[in-house]
Ligand SMILES: Nc1ncnc2c1ncn2[C@@H]1O[C@H](COP(=O)(O)OP(=O)(O)O)[C@@H](O)[C@H]1O
């Protein structure tokens with residue numbers, strides 16, 4: 001480990017001592033601290049971090065989010081707008097601030113720091129030692145949410161993680177339990193209230209019960225100085241369905257890890273991802289689908305749009321264990337490069353130890369189709385608008401899979417807006 | 427309306443148009459016939475501004491302005507329209523969204539107000555009837571999975587919506603059965619007026635039974651080798667292109 005990374009580790013460890021654990025979070029904190037103290041921050045010699053240098057993140061003197069956060073009432077209200085069809089639950093700098101819906105159709109949401117006891121599953125799906133940022137999240141977690149979906153009526157939950165304090169790092173932990181037979185959508189929404197340098201290091205533990213069906217939307221739309229480390233660890237039981245939608249609209253640094261284990265026969269996982277890099281951004285997506293029992297299906301589609309001097313990384317690991325016969329697994333990672341200086345490093349990684357399986361994968365790197373561009377222009381559409389339309393069209397397939405049409409529209413608009421603002425509507 | 431003088435153009439290293447002279451007045455319909463590879467689509471592409479063609483010599487004036495200096499979108503806004511031989515498929519962009527964006531871009535250029543979704547819908551419905559276009563094609567991605575005939579109808583639908591002043595139809599008839607041909611030709615004829623001109627490119631004479639031209643030109647190896655009235659198309663049909671190729675030889 002380099003000196004910079006070591007010093008950053010030590011500063012994080014010191015931060016843990018400064019903020020005592022709230023509610024039932026003591027055990028999570030203790031285990032996390034131990035794991036992180038051992039592991040520290042990875043350098044690029046580790047295969048999983050080969051293209052993703054943590055030095056820029058390590059150079060910042062992060063602080064704990066203050067207990068009383070000075071946020072303008074108007075920004076807080078804006079964050080609490082029910083944009084996706086329900087009242088959001090708002091966290092500022094990782095701490096619960098407003099809104100806790102409950103009852104039918106809303107899903108049950110509890111703030112972790114406000115409950116005396118930790119839920120049994122907390123820290124078991126995402127183990128502290130499984131990933132350096134999971135350990136770090138446990139070590140410094142101050143709050144988070146427990147979301148429970150029950151019953152057959154579809155539930156909709158919108159969690160907003162808003163950041164406000166310059167140089168603060170937040171480490172929210174979210175536990176989502178979809179009870180057997182339940183259905184619903186959980187949106188985890190990362191936003192910047194103001195343009196700040198912030199680290200959002202979120203860990204989501206997701207349990208999809210037998211016959212349950214869950215859409216998990218992770219929308220990363222922080223400001224351009226923000227850092228994001230997002231870890232999702234999911235487990236799907238018999239005949240359960242998990243559909244993840246990882247929408248990354250950019251920040252100074254984004255690393256998403258998504259690990260889903262299919263543990264019951266007939267379980268399904270659809271992983272959709274859309275990432276947009278502009279300027280000098282780095283967007284890294286590591287996914288891992290683990291087929292451990294027979295008759296499961298997974299289907300992964302990650303689409304990347306990289307403009308400016310941005311850099312994308314995609315690692316898609318699919319493991320089919322010896323017992324997992326009759327597995328169907330598909331993976332695809334098409335990328336659109338909008339400039340000569342943008343880069344993508346895409347690597348599918350299929351590890352198949354069963355023989356009766358149907359698996360396929362592919363990645364592609366392309367540019368805007370000049371024929372399509374000319375076609376639109378020949379109909380009077382401005383060249384910049386034509387490029388934006390085609391780029392949005394490329395993203396369309398991922399957006400169309402979103403569970404709420406309003407969400408698809410809103411994310412599509414954000415996507416186009418970011419691209420345009422970057423002046424890189426190519 | 428359109429004045430083409432000594433037009434030379436190439437694609438890659440190959441010189442394809444080798445000196446075209448053509449003058450088309452307002453309200454006139456000119457047909458261009460010629461064997462495969464004679465340069466018909468190249469001529470159409472040069473007029474609409476396809477970037478893969480490079481003009482090496484000659485000029486094109488459209489209503490007195492230098493057409494070749496204009497960007498493709500500016501040509502469209504000035505009233506030029508090409509119905510493509512092979513309309514491109516564009517995944518992820520709905521036909522509806524595209525046609526509305528296109529019409530509003532053209533309307534803005536003409537100094538007219540943009541149409542909102544409702545007004546657009548009523549205009550497009552009326553035009554769709556003319557080309558007998560199935561409704562569900564509007565919600566689909568542009569040309570994606572359209573049959574050959576549906577793609578051509580979509581081209582004519584766009585033409586009806588945009589109401590251009592100068593139209594180039596590049597083999598809009600090819601691949602159509604006789605009923606579809608009649609529908610498409612009917613759509614085109616809707617736009618015939620003393621203010622509009624057309625260049626109708628076709629390989630076969632039969633389209634010209636429906637869209638009757640004022641002048642017929644025969645293109646061979648990048649040159650217009652013969653021009654005449656509509657009876658030239660019939661003569662060509664009878665004698666075949668071999669007859670013309672003979673005539674093109676110096
Ligand atoms: N982009 C291109 N690059 C190289 N050659 C081309 C290109 N486009 C057309 N050509 C060639 O130019 C000639 C004329 O093509 P085209 O104009 O499409 O003919 P037509 O439409 O009359 O069949 C053909 O020999 C064709 O192969």
Ligand SMILES: [Mg+2]
Nearest residue numbers: 466467511597
């Ligand atoms: Mg042709």
